[in-house]
Amino acid sequence: MYLRLDGITKSFPGVLANCGINLEVDRGEIHALLGENGAGKSTLMKVLYGFYQPDAGTISVDGARLDLRSPSDAIRAGIGMVFQSFMLIPAFSVVENIALALPRLGVVPDTADIRERVRQYGARYGLTVDPDAKVWQLSVGEQQRVEIIKLLVSGARILILDEPTSVLAPHEIRGLFEILQTLRRDGYTILFITHKLKEVMAIADRITVLRKGSVVGTLSRDKATEQDLAYMLLGERELRTDTFSRRGRADGARPVLELESVSVPGERGRCGLAGVSLSLHGGEILGVAGVTGNGQTELGEAILGLRRAAHGRILLDGVDVSHATTARMLEAGVACIPEDPLRMGVAPGLTIAENMILTERRRFMPRGGLFTDWRAIRRAIEERIENFGLTIPRLTVPVGTLSGGNVQRLLLLRELSRRPKLLVTFYPTRGLDVAATRMAHELLMMARNGGAAILLISEDLDELLDLSDRLVVFSRGAIVGAFRPGEIDTVDIGLLMTGAKRHEWHDSPASPIPAS
């Protein structure tokens, strides 16, 4: 056995992240680590990368025991890792970023040599990237290639990839898989962290499933089925087999939200919105697909009144709200789950209770908030939490101490319990595990069936196809395609999103989207 992890145990204050984990990996195999958020996959891999020191257990490569005290020890042992959030410096060129990773660097780095090596690896493994481009100019997929080149240049033979597909569009994922297969052919060993069953079935030679810090089992791909893996992944919990029940919406009603060729200027090199028209009815989920930074933020902020449209009109219930303030939009029944919840949705230093009433201050804190009945507020919040079937710790802890999943649940709960007529939601399940995602989806579906109009901005194409009644694809600030789920598959959406393909769809302000 090439790589062997024996009895790895790692605990953090209050959490046992890894509990006696054994893992064996062959040379030149792609080994998937499958598990939900918090199952311990990343911790285990960070132990292997010397980032964490295990409380117990040993690591050996080729029979030789390794003592990894820091990532540089791991790099010297030929182990490299691509983190989920890339370790690149956006202001630097590709060459400069790679120079940083080189163990032996001359006083005046030989940039010509580094450039040449980038080209060579690019040609050999399909890792094409412009060596002189600044990293901030690169797409996420290209940045990932830079990360992989960094590992290869620094001499790694064991490559750890932490959820490499979570940032990619479907056709980019196919590209990555081709790259990984070429690397495997050249004898590289690849450890691939994911929680997506489809990817495991597409690329892995063997699969190890982790749950709650322990190994559930290791299977070879030929013997595994998605069903088995899902069962191992989730354990006793009941699996979702049925699709959502959808209540039809009243036809012919006036749309809740209409955009008439709205344009918003872009900021700092980002594209704004270029003449976007769309309409959204109550009891409907309109999915907005697109690579982050293609105008989705501007779309949401224009609707919420955080940003002024330079041209065009925005109508809410038929009333022109193009110039309405955000406060008026909130009052009119618009709610939002923002892009970065911890920064934009909650005040991390305030308690759960305080955060829960932030968007309904007038209701919960009458008479200018002079006489606030906190006990009543707490009762009201507890009741809501119960109604939604959530478990949430004490209401007096600061929100900043909660996990991302819990913050997202709180936000959904806060915004949905206002019974908004329009909900703008950005990436509602980004970073959530399978169970939390399912809960978020159920909450959104519940709101839809209750008559809310929902604008679902997401990068997760499966989520978009699952939830949306209709779907528009954004690229460079414009709608490049409009569909119903079922009319299109993820690969085609991905190609549209990245501008690799254009759809024969014509923007006409009069009939923005085929009416349903």
Add this chain to the structure above:
Amino acid sequence: MLASVLEGGIRAGTPILYATLGEVIAERAGIVNLGVEGAILVGACAGFITTAQTQSPLLGIAAAALAGGAASLVHAFMVVTVRANQIASGLALMFLCLGVTSFVGRPYVAVKINAVAPLAVPGLSDLPVVGRLLFSHDVLVYGAYLLAPLIWLILFYTKWGLALRAVGERQAVAFASGLPTAVVQYAAVVCGGVLAGVAGAHLSLAYARSWVEGMSNGRGFIAVALVIFATWHPLRAVLGAVIFGAVFALQLQIQARGVALSPYFLDMTPYLLTLVGLLLLARAQRHTMPEGLKEVFEGLK
């Protein structure tokens, strides 16, 4: 008059350039040092006292560099090791230095010293106009304008510069690449302090040739603002320093010619220019700022 304003600009711009270059180095490593003003004062005071005692301006310059570096070491310790707020630590250091130098320097007010003498470059100084403008200064002036391209080369073409900028952009990435981030930051801040000390030496040993308490008179803060005008680039700092130096020189010329303008108003002009410059440039150049500084200004640190 234009020639003499320019010549004066190059001379008056010298201390500003040293301080700005030093601050460029520190900020490229992700640390804002508002204590530059204090390091200049410490340098001016230590340089002056040493020169007065030893009659050697060279020893004075060395003492100034050491004193500036030592003052900044305090800032480096506070922000890198103790992780104190950079703005607060810098300001505290500035006031501390102001107090200490006023106290220590009191006996030396109005003392005469053997100043840094001008050194004409043989051959070149005889050229018409250019000779007087560029080649008839003291050695610290030449040093400043030669240092700028040197720092530019080091920052952008050597592995040390790469490491320094990496630390200033994303410390976590630099750390993961195996760089000793704390050492890099200490080195950058101390280098910046050494240069600020030399700036002080030029002020007291060559420019004013005397010691007065608080004689840096805000030049350190102008340097901090100039770093922003210069978009953290050493070569652009030269242009900014000469412009500011010229304003100082012009102000002296106007006063010398007895124009009926309040000297207090004239004293304000360089700082007014700073505000106008910031107003015009702040928006456009924010995204060239080293990313690590965002944390300072957004108060996360």
